Amino acid sequence: MGVTVAEFKHQPEPDITPIPLMQLATAFWAFKTLSTAIDMDLFTRLETSPMNPPELARWLNIEERPAEMILTGCAGLGLLSKQNGRYRNTPLAETFLVRGCRYYFGGFVTMLNHRLYAGWDKLPQAVRTNRPTTWDPDKQKSLFEAADPEMMGTFWQAMHSLSIFTARGLGEAVDFSRFRKLLDVGGGSGAFDIELCTRYPNLSATVYDLPFVTGIAAEKIAESGLSGRVTTHPGDFFADPKYPAGHDVILLSMIMHDWNEQEDRGILRKCYEALAPGGAVVISELLVNDEKTGPPPAALMSLNMLIETLGGRNYTPSEYRAWLEDTGFRDVKVIWFESAGANGAVIGYKR
Numbered sequence: 050m051g052v053t054v055a056e057f058k059h060q061p062e063p064d065i066t067p068i069p070l071m072q073l074a075t076a077f078w079a080f081k082t083l084s085t086a087i088d089m090d091l092f093t094r095l096e097t098s099p100m101n102p103p104e105l106a107r108w109l110n111i112e113e114r115p116a117e118m119i120l121t122g123c124a125g126l127g128l129l130s131k132q133n134g135r136y137r138n139t140p141l142a143e144t145f146l147v148r149g150c151r152y153y154f155g156g157f158v159t160m161l162n163h164r165l166y167a168g169w170d171k172l173p174q175a176v177r178t179n180r181p182t183t184w185d186p187d188k189q190k191s192l193f194e195a196a197d198p199e200m201m202g203t204f205w206q207a208m209h210s211l212s213i214f215t216a217r218g219l220g221e222a223v224d225f226s227r228f229r230k231l232l233d234v235g236g237g238s239g240a241f242d243i244e245l246c247t248r249y250p251n252l253s254a255t256v257y258d259l260p261f262v263t264g265i266a267a268e269k270i271a272e273s274g275l276s277g278r279v280t281t282h283p284g285d286f287f288a289d290p291k292y293p294a295g296h297d298v299i300l301l302s303m304i305m306h307d308w309n310e311q312e313d314r315g316i317l318r319k320c321y322e323a324l325a326p327g328g329a330v331v332i333s334e335l336l337v338n339d340e341k342t343g344p345p346p347a348a349l350m351s352l353n354m355l356i357e358t359l360g361g362r363n364y365t366p367s368e369y370r371a372w373l374e375d376t377g378f379r380d381v382k383v384i385w386f387e388s389a390g391a392n393g394a395v396i397g398y399k400r
């Protein structure tokens with residue numbers, strides 16, 4: 050139908066601008082600039098050799114026009130600064146985007162670029178069908194399959210990149226000094242175990258994950274020099290009747306959002322059974338607020354679970370509190386913090 054000219058003329062002058070919409074609508078320009086620079090390993094290169102556009106063009110064997118544009122784009126995004134005609138990394142790029150650095154974030158960007166971007170392009174399909182778009186549930190049982198080479202190549206490196214700094218946030222916000230032995234259920238690359246055991250010298254940890262994943266964790270643990278204190282336990286947290294015993298704290302980081310409520314309640318029940326009285330379970334996630342109005346990282350991660358999983362989504366503190374208390378956990382509390390892959394932890398104790 051639309052608006053007639055007469056109606057249009059009578060609409061009041063807005064006192065707000067569409068600039069926020071421009072920022073939202075072009076967010077993928079920024080993402081693609083960042084991910085292209087990471088694919089070229091630009092920040093690793095600039096760390097040792099700041100460059101001007103002709104030098105970048107020569108290094109990449111490309112023309113000067115795109116070389117200048119990518120450098121200007123990265124500078125505009127706060128990733129590079131310019132001094133004496135040459136571009137160099139800002140502290141943000143230097144700390145997180147140089148390959149090999151402790152908190153390298155590029156692995157997560159690489160997965161977003163090469164795996165999730167295409168899945169998000171099919172978001173309308175996911176919304177219509179309530180099915181994931183990054184894998185086919187008619188051909189695979191779950192997202193986590195060793196036979197999926199694309200997954201094997203990117204997913205756990207990406208999780209490591211995201212989780213290593215998130216673990217630092219969790220370790221600062223939650224006092225693990227009272228615990229001795231951590232079981233990391235679905236621990237992936239072992240990022241949380243490496244970071245938490247580095248921070249808490251009296252803590253040791255077990256990474257419990259699928260057999261093809263614990264090999265990846267073992268490599269990361271060896272690289273960190275923690276092989277004595279962080280070990281792996283291959284298993285399947287759905288198929289195994291019991292979880293490994295002898296731990297006083299269990300971590301569930303980015304596990305619950307992969308599954309539906311019934312599956313999550315089953316995981317919590319087995320966590321409860323594996324703990325001795327006094328033990329705790331820590332759920333670390335991007336928590337959606339109880340009103341379900343945000344915050345944006347959690348609300349958008351939840352949509353990411355629509356394109357990646359069959360029944361997962363990001364849950365609220367109230368939902369976790371109810372499931373924990375129904376399972377038998379007591380003294381449930383929520384601790385908020387700010388990090389990349391989590392904004393809070395929900396903790397419950399077995400009394």
Ligand SMILES: C[S@@+](CC[C@H](N)C(=O)[O-])C[C@H]1O[C@@H](n2cnc3c(N)ncnc32)[C@H](O)[C@@H]1O
Pocket residue numbers: 193208209212234235236237238240241257258259262284285286287288301302303304307
């Ligand atoms: C989103 S990742 C989170 C990894 C890690 N907790 C972190 O935060 O970095 C989910 C993890 O659950 C593991 N997982 C999925 N299904 C599993 C199962 N049935 N048994 C054990 N681990 C499983 C995956 O292999 C993967 O490492």
